[in-house]
Amino acid sequence: MNPRHGRQVAIIPLRRTRRINGRSGGPNVPVRPRWAAGLLVLAVSVSVAQCGIGDLVSPGEGDRVALSAGTVAMSAAVGSRALMTQTVQVVSESGRTVTWTAQASRGSRWLSLNPADGTVPSTITVRFDPTDLSVGVFHDTLLFATGGNDGAPTPLPVEFTITDCELREFTPGEEMAESLSDADCESPNRPGHFAQVYRFEGLAGDSVTVVMRSADVDGFVILAAATEVPAPSATAGSLAAPSDVSRDPRLPGGAPSSGTVDLTRPARFRLLDTIAARIQAEPVAEADGCEEEGTDACLINVLLPEDGTYIVEATTATAGETGDYTLEIAGPRDPFDAGLLRQFQTDGVTPVLEGGNVSGTEVLLTALVTDLDEFDSLLVEVEVETVGVAFDDMPTASGSLVGNGDTASVLVIGLVDDTEYHWQARAMDHTGRAGPWVSFGANTDPDGADFRTVVSDLPREPTGLDQLLSNGTSIGVGGITTESTVDFRATLSDPDGDNVQLQVELRPVGEDFAGTPDAIASSAPFASGTTVRLRVPVSDRTDYHWRARAVDANGLEGPWVAFGGNADTPLPAEIDYSVLIPDAPDAPTGLMQLRSDATTAIGVGETIDENTVVFTGTVSDPDPGDLVRLIIEVRPIGVAFIGIPTAQSAPVSSGSAPTITLGGLLDDTAYHWRAQTRDETGSVGSPWVRRSRDAAGLHRPASGFRWGGRHFQRPGLSP
Numbered sequence: 001m002n003p004r005h006g007r008q009v010a011i012i013p014l015r016r017t018r019r020i021n022g023r024s025g026g027p028n029v030p031v032r033p034r035w036a037a038g039l040l041v042l043a044v045s046v047s048v049a050q051c052g053i054g055d056l057v058s059p060g061e062g063d064r065v066a067l068s069a070g071t072v073a074m075s076a077a078v079g080s081r082a083l084m085t086q087t088v089q090v091v092s093e094s095g096r097t098v099t100w101t102a103q104a105s106r107g108s109r110w111l112s113l114n115p116a117d118g119t120v121p122s123t124i125t126v127r128f129d130p131t132d133l134s135v136g137v138f139h140d141t142l143l144f145a146t147g148g149n150d151g152a153p154t155p156l157p158v159e160f161t162i163t164d165c166e167l168r169e170f171t172p173g174e175e176m177a178e179s180l181s182d183a184d185c186e187s188p189n190r191p192g193h194f195a196q197v198y199r200f201e202g203l204a205g206d207s208v209t210v211v212m213r214s215a216d217v218d219g220f221v222i223l224a225a226a227t228e229v230p231a232p233s234a235t236a237g238s239l240a241a242p243s244d245v246s247r248d249p250r251l252p253g254g255a256p257s258s259g260t261v262d263l264t265r266p267a268r269f270r271l272l273d274t275i276a277a278r279i280q281a282e283p284v285a286e287a288d289g290c291e292e293e294g295t296d297a298c299l300i301n302v303l304l305p306e307d308g309t310y311i312v313e314a315t316t317a318t319a320g321e322t323g324d325y326t327l328e329i330a331g332p333r334d335p336f337d338a339g340l341l342r343q344f345q346t347d348g349v350t351p352v353l354e355g356g357n358v359s360g361t362e363v364l365l366t367a368l369v370t371d372l373d374e375f376d377s378l379l380v381e382v383e384v385e386t387v388g389v390a391f392d393d394m395p396t397a398s399g400s401l402v403g404n405g406d407t408a409s410v411l412v413i414g415l416v417d418d419t420e421y422h423w424q425a426r427a428m429d430h431t432g433r434a435g436p437w438v439s440f441g442a443n444t445d446p447d448g449a450d451f452r453t454v455v456s457d458l459p460r461e462p463t464g465l466d467q468l469l470s471n472g473t474s475i476g477v478g479g480i481t482t483e484s485t486v487d488f489r490a491t492l493s494d495p496d497g498d499n500v501q502l503q504v505e506l507r508p509v510g511e512d513f514a515g516t517p518d519a520i521a522s523s524a525p526f527a528s529g530t531t532v533r534l535r536v537p538v539s540d541r542t543d544y545h546w547r548a549r550a551v552d553a554n555g556l557e558g559p560w561v562a563f564g565g566n567a568d569t570p571l572p573a574e575i576d577y578s579v580l581i582p583d584a585p586d587a588p589t590g591l592m593q594l595r596s597d598a599t600t601a602i603g604v605g606e607t608i609d610e611n612t613v614v615f616t617g618t619v620s621d622p623d624p625g626d627l628v629r630l631i632i633e634v635r636p637i638g639v640a641f642i643g644i645p646t647a648q649s650a651p652v653s654s655g656s657a658p659t660i661t662l663g664g665l666l667d668d669t670a671y672h673w674r675a676q677t678r679d680e681t682g683s684v685g686s687p688w689v690r691r692s693r694d695a696a697g698l699h700r701p702a703s704g705f706r707w708g709g710r711h712f713q714r715p716g717l718s719p
Contacts, residue, residue: 065100065120065144065154066093075161076130079186084128088156090144092120099147108140111158126158133162164279167199167311173330178314180217180322187315188281189222194322195315198329202304207431209330209373211298212314216323219297220288222313224281225306281311288317300375301332301431335378335427335435338367343440343451346411354441357454359554361415369408369427376429377401380408387420390446393437401430420449459500459550459558462490464531467563467577477564480578482681486538490548491531498552499525502532506546509572513547525553540581545573585628585677587686588617590657598659612663619677620654627651627680630658634673641674651680
């Protein structure tokens with residue numbers, strides 16, 4: 001047996017495992033491994049009975065040879081192919097030069113001699129070939145005859161023991177470095193394949209993992225239940241002479257009548273062969289590969305079907321292969337400590353700090369679960385106790401199985417409101433083996449609080465609901481807004497003092513409230529008791545109804561409250577407000593500047609002797625029924641327009657030509673002016689229109705008119 005080394009390896013996933021005769025086990029049966037306290041190892045020695053030259057066997061008188069061994073015994077494993085040898089010294093009994101020849105009395109094919117003749121002193125090699133021999137003890141006799149000596153040959157009894165596979169020892173979970181050779185036995189379950197066999201005692205429900213790795217051979221592993229392990233025969237190795245021994249005419253005398261061979265007598269004799277049964281083992285599972293590529297083979301967490309003796313065969317997928325390999329046989333091992341313990345709100349995202357509040361009577365607890373058995377599945381178990389109650393190491397709740405090295409979680413329910421708790425966790429594998437308990441947090445158990453349950457109440461109904469223009473002016477129930485947004489206002493409060501946000505569901509009067517996100521707008525969170533204002537875009541030419549509610553920081557939603565006190569059903573609902581966004585008025589046309597009599601036109605650039613001018617132009621609006629105004633901005637030449645009206649007309653119907661009388665003009669001052677149309681709200685205006693343009697079409701500083709005493713002036717075109 002090669003030396004065993006104690007290094008560990010990561011077990012790799014099973015590529016192909018075959019269950020034999022229906023033997024299998026479920027993956028979730030909690031079991032405990034029980035390994036044999038001792039292992040049966042069948043050790044067969046190679047022995048040669050040694051003696052000194054003075055003690056050499058002498059069969060008689062004359063020129064006989066003497067041998068350095070009275071018997072030669074050898075052993076080999078069944079199914080092995082390695083040739084076994086033993087050397088023997090041959091000398092002359094008389095001290096003279098003697099030639100000799102030797103042959104096997106039974107002519108056994110497993111026995112040969114090299115050389116088969118010679119001159120003393122000689123060294124000969126006795127060769128044993130185990131090929132195709134069954135388990136048992138085989139016997140023959142080498143007869144050494146000398147030339148010129150008619151006496152009886154010198155006998156050398158030979159015994160060849162064929163043993164079953166050695167049942168090897170192993171340490172569970174420790175990787176062994178071994179080597180398959182042609183001196184190893186034949187696999188009990190794979191004829192023609194060399195194997196090494198390991199034995200252990202197991203109980204029903206135990207699980208076993210076997211991993212064989214090799215760069216030399218294509219590994220194959222078998223787990224089998226031993227149905228018969230024969231003991232060595234009591235007659236093995238005994239020497240006997242049968243009564244029906246035929247006589248050799250060359251030898252004087254006959255075979256002894258007793259059952260003991262007297263090697264000093266010149267008699268022909270033989271030894272009885274004793275054949276024994278082999279180990280009988282019924283395969284439970286076998287595999288010639290794992291999930292990863294290569295020549296490895298593994299069985300992962302195979303459940304033992306019954307109590308008894310089991311063997312593991314480390315063999316090959318291809319007959320006759322030899323080479324080095326490593327083997328690990330392990331029962332399931334306990335998981336490691338649970339790691340990275342954390343606690344969350346039930347959404348699994350929001351962490352709960354140590355000593356923090358859990359919103360409700362449920363909490364999600366998590367832990368990283370790991371195991372030395374690479375292919376184990378694991379879960380987390382937790383014990384949750386109220387502060388002041390010591391742990392008794394009895395689980396409160398268990399999660400679901402996850403992969404080795406993953407984070408496992410468990411939802412703990414049924415906690416008591418307004419109560420402080422502490423907790424601990426452990427990892428458990430799919431066989432029911434558990435790791436040690438690990439307490440959460442850095443506080444002291446049992447008096448340190450890991451979390452506190454707080455059941456939140458619903459926010460209260462919003463109060464003071466109102467709908468506003470952007471300037472804060474209220475829109476009365478059924479009122480009209482000309483803006484593209486509406487502000488909604490309400491005062492929010494929460495009995496737990498949580499932050500709250502305003503939610504508004506806004507729908508056309510032809511649609512019923514549905515509470516779906518497509519029509520709900522939300523404000524930012526505000527402290528309880530805050531009056532919140534939420535601006536929402538609206539559609540033109542649409543009649544709306546709306547309702548509001550408060551939502552707290554825990555996502556709890558208060559009751560809806562409809563605005564206005566009017567009916568929302570049946571549809572169409574009564575109108576809370578309407579949106580009528582006016583179109584921009586048309587630009588004014590027919591602009592004129594007149595003297596104070598409102599009749600006499602002032603030419604472009606003309607100087608007048610009055611300080612009052614009348615402005616007029618035609619104003620119109622595409623919105624039917626809208627009233628519009630003429631707006632003018634008048635500035636001295638050299639002063640830029642700033643967009644602030646100088647004067648405006650009274651509201652008139654679309655298509656009218658209102659007038660604006662502007663007095664108090666400065667003496668000896670040139671002016672330019674422009675105009676626009678605005679609707680009656682004053683919020684929408686047309687583009688500004690200038691009095692005239694120069695030939696190039698570009699605006700330039702020039703007077704539209706000039707007030708200069710009693711003379712006239714025409715300085716040029718106005719911009």
